[in-house]
Structures are given as C-alpha cells and as structure tokens.
Amino acid sequence: MKLDCKHVWEHISEYIDKTVDAQLRKDIELHLEHCEICSAILDSTRNILILTADDRTFELPVGYRERLHNRLAKELESSGRGSDEE
Amino acid sequence: MQTAETNEAGLIARILAGEKELFHELIRPYERKVYLTLFSIVKNESDAEDGAQEAIISAYRHLASFRGDAKFSTWLTTIAINEGRKRLRKAKGAAEDSIEEETEGHEGDYTPAPLTDWREIPLEALERKEIRGALQVAVAELPDIYRQVFTLRDMEELNIEETAQALGINPGVVKVRLHRARMMLQKRLVPFLKTTAPARRGFFGRAL
Numbered sequence: 001m002k003l004d005c006k007h008v009w010e011h012i013s014e015y016i017d018k019t020v021d022a023q024l025r026k027d028i029e030l031h032l033e034h035c036e037i038c039s040a041i042l043d044s045t046r047n048i049l050i051l052t053a054d055d056r057t058f059e060l061p062v063g064y065r066e067r068l069h070n071r072l073a074k075e076l077e078s079s080g081r082g083s084d085e086e
Numbered sequence: 087m088q089t090a091e092t093n094e095a096g097l098i099a100r101i102l103a104g105e106k107e108l109f110h111e112l113i114r115p116y117e118r119k120v121y122l123t124l125f126s127i128v129k130n131e132s133d134a135e136d137g138a139q140e141a142i143i144s145a146y147r148h149l150a151s152f153r154g155d156a157k158f159s160t161w162l163t164t165i166a167i168n169e170g171r172k173r174l175r176k177a178k179g180a181a182e183d184s185i186e187e188e189t190e191g192h193e194g195d196y197t198p199a200p201l202t203d204w205r206e207i208p209l210e211a212l213e214r215k216e217i218r219g220a221l222q223v224a225v226a227e228l229p230d231i232y233r234q235v236f237t238l239r240d241m242e243e244l245n246i247e248e249t250a251q252a253l254g255i256n257p258g259v260v261k262v263r264l265h266r267a268r269m270m271l272q273k274r275l276v277p278f279l280k281t282t283a284p285a286r287r288g289f290f291g292r293a294l
Contacts, residue, residue: 061135068138071143
C-alpha cells in the first residue's frame, strides 16, 4: 500500500520501537526511500531519543549519590535486627 | 554465569536474611532512575532529591513485601512514583487528586515538524551543551502525563509494559502518550537545531 506522509508520521514512534507489523513496516520503508521529509523527521526523532538516553543530558545534582548513601547508612544502622546490636 | 536478575534476587535474599549493608549495592544501579522519576513528577531538584531518598528508604523498609513477580526495577519505580504523587498532593494543599484525572485532549497538534537538513547537521552538533539544555527545557515543559511516560520509557529505558505497570495505565495509553511526547519534542527542537546549525540554503524557502 502506498502511504502518504501523514500516515507515516502517525506510526513513527512505533516504527522506532519496532512494534509495527511486518506489512506496515515494509510500506513505511518504501515511503522513506523516496521521501526526504519523512526520513529527516525519523532521523531527528531518533537523535532526540539518543540525546535523551545520554546520561550527560539529564544530570543528577552534585553530591546526590553521596548524600543518598549517607542517609541510607543511617537508616540501615537504626534498623538493626533488634536491640542486640546496641 | 549469573544474570543481573538472579544476582539481584540473591542480593535481596541476603539482605532480608540480615546482610543489610548489601542494600547499598542493590540500589546503586537504580539511583539515577529513582531521581529522574521523582523529578518528572515534582519538577524541582531539591524536592526530587528528598523524594528519591524517601523512596529508596521506603523500598528498604518494605523489601520483604517484594514478591519477585514484577522486576525489582519496576517495583522500585512504582514506589518512586507514589512518593512523587504524595509530594505533589501535599504541595497542592491536599486538594483533590487531579493527577489521575488528567487525560489526553482530543484535539492537539502532534504532527512533527518537517525539515530536510537534519542529516546535514554534523554529529558534533549533538554534543553541544545548548542542545542538551534545550532538550531539558522542552521535556520539563511537556504536559505532566506526557513527561512521565517519556521519562520512564526514553530516559530510564523501561519497556512499554513496564512503563504501563509502573504508572498504572494500559499499554495502549503508554504508546499514544509516548508518540505525542516524542512528536512534541521533535517539533520543539527542530527550530533550535536549525538556528544553531550553520546557515543553509533551501528548506523550501521557510524562514528560521
């Protein structure tokens, strides 16, 4: 089936996640072969996802891990299995 | 050879049997996820950090109730989401819980922005700090229901099922929200990339 651009856009997310069925996948790929606009949209969306998954994009507050483990250490200490540890 | 999951199950068993110090090790791979989950809900660094600590301590206290029918990471994410929602309700003055009622609008523009020059943008452009900054802002400004799905799925890399389970919504809804979130971000970031990329001729005479 020949797809128009709008139809391809509706399925871009699922196409990236590889959850479209085989026939639709084939149709989308056929469309992408000769549609620069859809190819660029696909690439740009993929790039955003790569950037999103990159740990440097969304950073943790400085000292987060240290503060967390300090707090946790206190919790573990105070949660002794009973008074036998005192 | 041990998989990560059997290793995890082993750690949990040992912690429950009294080697509680091992909890530090159990939680280490998930510290980032827990913080990002909290941040996607409370949208404030210090509140997200406090919430992350609370969620992790709560996970420790309730570890015995973890049954192993879900993955540990999903169980932990659910605790983090609950902690975030609790904080949000508190911040809103214990008013009625509007979080669950927010749903997708019927109308809305979730079509991507056309562009033809993305592939000409050198890979180094993606390394630029400004683009990361723009993405942070764009994600922060997504409507809550979209940001939460996007965070779990694309930032923390949970799969569709796990995301659905953690948020208590069905997988079909996850897919719709994820698609819309991605398209909204694509649209937001394209003009930014165009303006930071070297000037080029010929995207259909469009301004920008």
